[in-house]
Amino acid sequence: MKRVLNTVLLIVFVITLNFIIFELMPGTQASISNLVQNPRVFDPTQVARLLKLYNFCKEVTITGPHSYNCVPTTIWDRFSAYFVNMITFNFGDSFQTNKPVLHDMIQTGRLVNTLTLLGVATTVALLIGTLLGVVAAAKRGSIFDSGSVTLSLITFSLPTFWMGLLFIMIFANRLQLFPSGGVTPAYWAIKTPDLLGQFLTRVQYLFLPALTLTLFFYGGNLLLTRATMTEALSEDYSNTGRAKGLPERTVLFKHALKNASLPLVTNAALSFGGLLGGAIITETVFNWDGLGFWLFNAIGWKDYPVMQAMFFIIALCVIAANFISDIFYGILDPRIKYE
Amino acid sequence: MSENTSVPYSLVRFKRFFFNLLRNKKSAAGLTLLSIFVFIAVAGPLLTPYTPLGSVVSAQLNPPSWIVYFTGPLGWSQNAEFTGIKASSITGATLTTTSIGGDSASFSAASGASGGTVEVQKFVTWTYPGPAKRFVTSLSITPGPTILGQTVIATVYLDRFVGGVRDARWNIFDKTIDSNSTFEVNLDSISGDLRVRLGLSTSNIDPAQLIFSRQADYAYALELTLPPSANIDFSLQNFKLQIRGSTWGWLGTDQAGHDILTQLIYGARLSLIVGLLATFIGVGLGLVVGLIAGYLGRIVDEVLMRFTDMMLVIPGLPLLIVLVNVLGPSLTNIILVLGFLGWMGFARVVRSQVLSLRERPFIEAAKASGAGTGYITLRHILPNVVSLTYVNLALSVPAAIVGEAALSFLGLGDQTSVTWGRMLELARESGGSATNLFWWWVIPPGIGIALVSLSFILIGFSLDELFNPRLRRRR
Amino acid sequence: MEEPGVIVAEGLKKYFSLKRGFFETLVSKKDLFVKAVDDISFFVKKGEVLGLVGESGSGKTTTGRLLLRLADPTAGKILYRGKDISHLSARELKPLRREMQIIFQDPFESLDPRMLIKEIVAEPLRIQRVAKNEQELTERVKQILREVELVPPEEFMLRFPHELSGGQRQRVAVARAFVLDPQFVVADEPVSMLDVSIRAEILNLMLTLVQRRGASFLYITHDLALARHMCDRIAVMYLGKIVELGETGLIINQPLHPYTKALIAAVPVPDPTHRRIGDVISGEIPSPVNPPPGCTFHTRCPFAHSRCVNEVPPLIEVEKDHWVSCHLVDRPLTS
Secondary structure (H helix, E strand, O other): OHHHHHHHHHHHHHHHHHHHHHHHOHHHHHHHHHHHHOOOOOOHHHHHHHHHHOOOEEEEEEEEOOEEEEEEOOHHHHHHHHHHHHHOOOOOEOOOOOOEHHHHHHOOOHHHHHHHHHHHHHHHHHHHHHHHHHHHHHOOOOHHHHHHHHHHHHHHHOOHHHHHHHHHHHHHHHOOOOOOOOOOOHHHHOOOOOHHHHHHHHHHHHHHHHHHHHHHHHHHHHHHHHHHHHHHHOOHHHHHHHHOOOOHHHHHHHHHHHHHHHHHHHHHHHOHHHHHHHHHHHHHHOOOOOHHHHHHHHHHHOOHHHHHHHHHHHHHHHHHHHHHHHHHHHHHOOOOOOO | OOHHHHHHHHHHHHHHHHHHHHHOHHHHHHHHHHHHHHHHHHOHHHHOOOOOOOOEOOOOOOOOHHHHHHHOOOOOOOOEEOEEEEEEEEEOEEEEEEEEEOOEEEEEEEEOOOOEEEEEEEEEEOOOOOOOOEEEEEEEEEEOHHHOOOOEEEEEEEEEEEOOEEEEEEEEEEEEEOOOOOEEOOEEOOOHHHHHHOOOOOOOOOHHHHHOOOOOEEEEEEEEEEOOOOEEEEEEEEEEEEEEOOOOOOOOEOOOOEEHHHHHHHHHHHHHHHHHHHHHHHHHHHHHHHHHHHHHOHHHHHHHHHHHHHHHHOOHHHHHHHHHHHHOOOHHHHHHHHHHOOOHHHHHHHHHHHHHHHOOHHHHHHHHOOOOHHHHHHHHHHHHHHHHHHHHHHHHHHHHHHHHHHHHHHHHOOOOOOOHHHHHHHHHHHOOOOOOOOHHHHHHHHHHHHHHHHHHHHHHHHHHHHHOHHHHHHO | OOOOOOEEEEEEEEEEEOOOOHHHHHHOOOOOEEEEEEEEEEEEOOOOEEEEEOOOOOOHHHHHHHHOOOOOOOEEEEEEOOEEOOOOOHHHHHHHHOOEEEEOOOOOOOOOOOOOHHHHHHHHHHHOOOOOOHHHHHHHHHHHHHHOOOOOHHHHHOOOHHHOOHHHHHHHHHHHHHOOOOOEEEEEOOOOOOOHHHHHHHHHHHHHHHHHHOOEEEEEEOOHHHHHHHOOEEEEEEOOEEEEEEEHHHHHHOOOOHHHHHHHHHOOOOOOOOOOOOOOOOOOOOOOOOOOOOOOOOOOOOOOOHHHHHOOOOOEEEEOOEEEOOHHHOOOOOO
């Protein structure tokens, strides 16, 4: 109950923040008047629509190609309208395509592309990170331990986009093993191969971005697993397990990992925001036509409807991830009860 | 405070602390790395004579010169410059030199009844096995007033000599002069005019590649053909021809022929400044919020921590992108935004530390002596929170540096300055597509970012070990 | 009272409200309290050592903190030299703090780890602005360090707490408490964290310092045996109430309250012929959140009867300088 209340509060906060950023900052109004001055890119009807969307004006009449008349609204009018727009997912039309933002997000396959990339990378990173972390904790002090820790420290300090560029240089340009970017090859527009061929090609396109994102994410996971596992292995229940004569593997995975998985789940949820940030960058590097790449293009276009929709949706995803992790926490740890 | 005793002692303590830090392998490596970067950042202008975006040092997109050790010298060249200015008469003229040397010459030429020709030359011996990539010439001629009413033909040649004999000559410029005002000849081999003149308009070959393709002696010559019975003074300035080779320096050049090493050095400066300033802002804010929330408690604490939690949940990079986009991508804005988005985690840590400190008996003891909130915060709470600050400072700098680099990479960097992130953006952008990445341009900034981050992470981790309260209690 | 004490507590109460979630407070209006100190009255005479004895959770530490106004009383009065200090503001209290000091239990926690010994000891002088100049301050610090036998003081002044042993740290804490020459000192289990071998030294040191200044001393402990050696009078606390109060001899030799009897019986006596008086009580001290009604001790008292469950026994003076709160001894003793 308290969690739900908190989550609702958070959503209100995000919408308010979004509103403040886009409405009160001097840039927005100025750029809208820029749009008005620059009909080469944006026609006045679009500006009028935009002003309506932001609720700057109660009524807009277009008086000429460069001018409009506006009956201004109060800030509360704007906020309430904006609030309703946001929670009903009415984000307006994209400047780039003049189509509804939601259409550009879903029908174009961007959402699916991003989810594919994120899903694959997160799963692999969690699996590898946890597994290596467990082994490192079990063999604490060994070469494997220090090696994997050093490696994850290194991938931790390398910027994601740089790793992506390196992979493109090595695997795409030099070795020609993978395409350097994109989601599907251009010739698919003319002739699509059979399903197996489609699948293999898609995997080929997915490989490098997924690898980059995985490397971005697995290091933190490994370090955390190692730390919590080291602690768990020194606890009494682990020693009891060993004393009972259980094989080390059972102690590791059945006893210690089960108890160490709590912080892992929490961390996965908390780092979800960072992961989305990594996805924006990775998608940009590999021209992966997902939400992040879309946001990147929206920046160049000053496509405000897309930008704020993306900001809102990303924040919403993170809030949802936190909420889910809280519930998971309750399931994993029977001591925690929610009213 | 008794300056005479406690100050030296705190110095002793600092020294001891510093040596502890050096004794730790990790932090010693981190400190060494960091001091190298700080040196590079501070001594930047002493390390390189160029400016990151102002000086064109060689041809565009040259790999580093040491590439020849891997590929063999074949096909590669470096910069060369014509030297040894010489003026002489060729036919039917007498030449009186008033001064000559460096890039300039002054002389008067007197022609006979059938006219005459004089010549000013500079020479170079092309020793590289590969062709040049580009050349740039400059020359300004000021004839004396006696030229008025007469015409002089000025021609610029490039001559090739093999075994002391001229085996080729390229006419790269000519002009008829009839006034005594200065005129300049600035040629760039990449320009279309020169290509057309040399019959290369349909090929991709740069005139420099055509001309400087053999190991031979070359002359850069200005010929002045005088009318009959003339006596004219000439003053030559800036008589230069730079040949740009196909490799350059330690780290090569970018799209416009700028020195990448210089960009890297100046980038270290900006990246460190951005990282440190943003972190100072973030840590300062976190410290203030944490202290206030922790010490005042109650409603203030509740409100501040609720706000902090909300800010923590908002995804960082999208908010950064949106804010920088709205505020405008200047370096100051980026620093401010990075700073103002980097305080939440630290505020929580400080708050919990203050909460636990507040209950400690030594605070009670101070209260029992009549100490007020201000005194306790300044003398007891703050000094006990400072160690956390060091750790957090060290661990936040990499985040800020990478954050700036990511913003720059997304095209939201300061367009007027060269940070490491912006170098990477330029490297990616200039290629036009991802298939055109140049390793000498892409790798160095990334390694820079990684090493600086690593040094701070190493220092931060060992500081954490040093200050860890669990370890401290055991002492 | 024919002889008013330096410090007097009258009907002193301290309730802590239990912190509950925001949501819980919406649901139920009733607030829960921990009755740490529940209506106690006593006094400490000039130059007297009063022992406050009780189990952990009995409220003895809170009582000490209340007397020094380190905690604000929920109800009741604290009189210092006849002046009610229970509602004074921090500023009004500041001059009085010069005369009242406290020594804490844990010498590892009571000294700021980031301050030099000199600064720790000088802190009260600085806060109270007692010393005229830096030189006088240093001199006073040296003098008190000599008094607590941290010699040579020059050597100890420039050390940090973690460079000292537990006993030395507690000496520093004692020095800090006595540097202002206080008239009333509270010592909260000052030796319970120390090695047994040095306890006596520290206790004797404190007694000497107290006597030299003619100060009053409230000695809080769970150890009746130590209190017996230290104190002129002893007060026994149980669940926030004083159950018995009197001269040390009377308390030790003729305890009247069953709880006191049990405490004394629990003290090991190096005498094989010694017989135990009364029964040893069992069980643990009940939660002060929801203390038992009537006499709070009735849940563990071997002599409890129906009256004990329903009626709170008053603290009455059963003989001169001997007060008891028990239904078994509800009228003055006839000798």
